[in-house]
Amino acid sequence: MQDLREWFWSRVEVGEACWNWKGRRDHAGYGMLRRGGKNVMAHRLSYELTRGLIPDGLEIDHLCWNARCVRPSHLRAVTHTQNMRNLRKHEQWRPSGVWSHLTHCMYGHELTPDNMLKGSRLCRTCHNWRQMRSYYKRIGRLDQCPPPPW
Numbered sequence: 001m002q003d004l005r006e007w008f009w010s011r012v013e014v015g016e017a018c019w020n021w022k023g024r025r026d027h028a029g030y031g032m033l034r035r036g037g038k039n040v041m042a043h044r045l046s047y048e049l050t051r052g053l054i055p056d057g058l059e060i061d062h063l064c065w066n067a068r069c070v071r072p073s074h075l076r077a078v079t080h081t082q083n084m085r086n087l088r089k090h091e092q093w094r095p096s097g098v099w100s101h102l103t104h105c106m107y108g109h110e111l112t113p114d115n116m117l118k119g120s121r122l123c124r125t126c127h128n129w130r131q132m133r134s135y136y137k138r139i140g141r142l143d144q145c146p147p148p149p150w
Contacts, residue, residue, distance in 0.1 A: 005049055008033075008042075018064055019071035027106060029067035046070035047077070059083055107150035125149055 011033075013020045021031030021042040031042025047060050050072040054060065058077040062069055069075075078086070104110055105123035115124045129148050136145035 004035075008045060008049060012070055017071075018066045018069040018074060020066070020068040021070050025068065031068055031070060042070050043067075043075055046072055047075050051077075061086060107148075109149070 011021065011023045013022050023042065024032045026032050026041075033040055033042055033045070035045070041060075043062065044054060044060050047054060054077055057079065059080055061076050061078045061083045062074060063076060064071075064074040066074070102111060102121060105126055107123070107126055109115060109123045109125045111121060111123060116122060117124055117127055126149070129146075133142070133145050133148075136142050
């Protein structure tokens, strides 16, 4: 367990306010790592290393609204309902929401109003290709599907 603690905290950038995860992140900016062959969210592991197991039925809420933050004092265990209520109270629930800092999709397409699905931050170019791929797969002609636009 000590090795895991040392490894984990060596990948954290300690700041005056938030302690940011320096490793891999998911599409929403949450820190991710592999543990026991499974993907684990860094903030959840931080909570478990400092406070013990997360009680059943609870999830970890960031008091600071920073998805990269793993500082134990910025994390708390809450129900899903409470977490969603907190999210709605915070202004990040709007369509420009949690992903509003993104200017490009994960494949490099610019997220402009013309290239986003209405009311979301999803890339229209990638979405349209996935829909087309799904169609070719459904009709049994996946080999004829054009290559992805990335």
